[in-house]
Amino acid sequence: MSRMSVPQIACFALSLAVLGCGGGNSGSDNTIQVGGSDTMVNVAQKWAEVYTSENPSISVQVSGGGSGVGIAGLMDGELDMANASRAIKEEEQGLVKKNLSKEALEHIVGRDALAVYVHKDNPLTKISLSQLAAIYGENGDITQWSQLGIKVEGDDEIIRVSRQNSSGTYVYFRETVLGKTGNYKQGAINQSGSKDVVDLVSTTPSAIGYSGMGYATDQVKMLSVSKTNDEDPVEPTAESAASGDYPIARPLLIYTIGQPSGALKTYLDWILSEKGQKIVSDLGYVPIN
Numbered sequence: 001m002s003r004m005s006v007p008q009i010a011c012f013a014l015s016l017a018v019l020g021c022g023g024g025n026s027g028s029d030n031t032i033q034v035g036g037s038d039t040m041v042n043v044a045q046k047w048a049e050v051y052t053s054e055n056p057s058i059s060v061q062v063s064g065g066g067s068g069v070g071i072a073g074l075m076d077g078e079l080d081m082a083n084a085s086r087a088i089k090e091e092e093q094g095l096v097k098k099n100l101s102k103e104a105l106e107h108i109v110g111r112d113a114l115a116v117y118v119h120k121d122n123p124l125t126k127i128s129l130s131q132l133a134a135i136y137g138e139n140g141d142i143t144q145w146s147q148l149g150i151k152v153e154g155d156d157e158i159i160r161v162s163r164q165n166s167s168g169t170y171v172y173f174r175e176t177v178l179g180k181t182g183n184y185k186q187g188a189i190n191q192s193g194s195k196d197v198v199d200l201v202s203t204t205p206s207a208i209g210y211s212g213m214g215y216a217t218d219q220v221k222m223l224s225v226s227k228t229n230d231e232d233p234v235e236p237t238a239e240s241a242a243s244g245d246y247p248i249a250r251p252l253l254i255y256t257i258g259q260p261s262g263a264l265k266t267y268l269d270w271i272l273s274e275k276g277q278k279i280v281s282d283l284g285y286v287p288i289n
Contacts, residue, residue, distance in 0.1 A: 032267055035063040036070015036083035037168050038193045039112060039212040040252055043283045044083055047271055050279065058263055064193065067168025074255055075099050080264050082255040085112065085212070086168035102258040109271055110252040111286035113236035114173060115213040115222040117198055119205045123150045126224040126233035129177055129247055135208065136160060138183045145206065153205040160188040161197050161209030169194065173210050176248050213241075214284035238286045252285065
């Protein structure tokens, strides 16, 4: 048998404790496989880290890949929990019932304001949903920053940063901003992770992107958003996300196959407890209470 490399050994050892490097459900009552939303991967990893430090007999293995990947893993029986930043689709629920003879059950574990990011030196401070649709939508006619009445460093062309189509953030932004039947304009730079979007915007003065507010840094600016050009814009904050005043706030979800039991139920109850919800708050999201 070939000898494992140092990175392989490190990944193997870490997966036994908290974070998985992939793979299917072990079937053990003491192992919980979690995957899905990249928006939620940082909070999911922190949940796993803290919980397993308090319960060393339990292994919680966390991976990302996007909400669609997580839900696919759940319906295939590879995951115990699917993290999602969008609701499960009707056809996905149908496959869960077909494959496992049970429904996927939704659990709201937090809330998030889907922030619109620009470079920290961009003079823009607010934007409307209709302007976002004109920037990102396939029939949109806003392609330059000067059309919004501002001047940015370098090229006037707006560089659109988006997510890959397996992302729940990608789906939620499309449905909320572009409409149920709307489609994205071609030519955006698609990123595989929430952090990747913010990182690219932070180094690109003419870029705009969208990602969870928990990924904000000092190198980017979150824009206030209004539903229409005539309404007052609302900042993405915990308060505005909880109240629903921020136009593109959303729930953070965990899906399980039917009612969880055993170690899975105990872990989910802990996530929903004061201690688990404090982690949600500490990482920049909105606790359910």
